[in-house]
Amino acid sequence: MGRLIGVSLGPGDPELITRRGWAALQSGARWAYPVKRAEERSYALDIAVRGGLAVPDDAVELVFPMTRDAVALAKAWARAAARTVELLAEGRDVAFLVEGDASTYATFRHLARAVRELAPEVAVDTIAGVSSFAAAAACADVALAEEDETVAIIPAAYGVGLIDHLIDEFDTLVLMKVKPLVDEILDLLERRGLLATSCFIEKVGSPEERVVHDIARLRGETVNYLSLMLVQNPKRARGELRRGCRKRAASVGPASTGLPTQPITEAG
């Protein structure tokens, strides 16, 4: 049995493929890449191609349809897992190409699980990569978190009720999969006075990359599935913060324990 390798390729710019990912692609492992429909273009494969790599003749596409039909999904997963096990049984490693990071909302973890159910002896190696939101923050020139700030990463499909609630709980919200909810989210951000501290990023790192700071103008637009929003709430009321392990704090505590006598609360 070969190894199943999840090769994170970053969100679009081949310069963000890690050295380990790059090496795996060139290791002689058989490439497998995800598509939504048979013979459709693969966003992940395109990243490798933009990086200057030729697609090996024996690269294999695995179909993962975008559907909520549980039966169709289960069938597709079973087919993809069975095909992967068949390939691994040839004794060669399989490098599964993943857009973004392979551990973040990625098909790879499901695939690895399904493969292990069929063949528990298969060794799985996950190569970490740059996630869409890390690249998006860099590209939009905003911080995901500074100092003691908190960040939540959520699929927007939980709805604006939950987003509204989380705005008060976190300094930054990363809203993934925003496509079907853009207008509703814009209404919420307008109501909360957060349009100016939010931004929208689409297909980051790809030639079609788009960074929108004036997000109100997205109203009514059909955006690409590969898009997200970063929402920052500078007015968030914070709780008490314990900084017991900091040296500065320790110096005010009793010499015998080295601990601060009381928690230091956040400024402001």
Ligand SMILES: C[S@@+](CC[C@H](N)C(=O)[O-])C[C@H]1O[C@@H](n2cnc3c(N)ncnc32)[C@H](O)[C@@H]1O
């Ligand atoms: C199935 S998840 C894949 C996440 C990916 N594994 C990662 O590490 O970011 C798909 C969602 O991730 C976000 N996403 C993925 N790639 C993106 C990109 N290049 N630009 C903007 N958002 C992206 C979008 O919110 C999209 O709906």
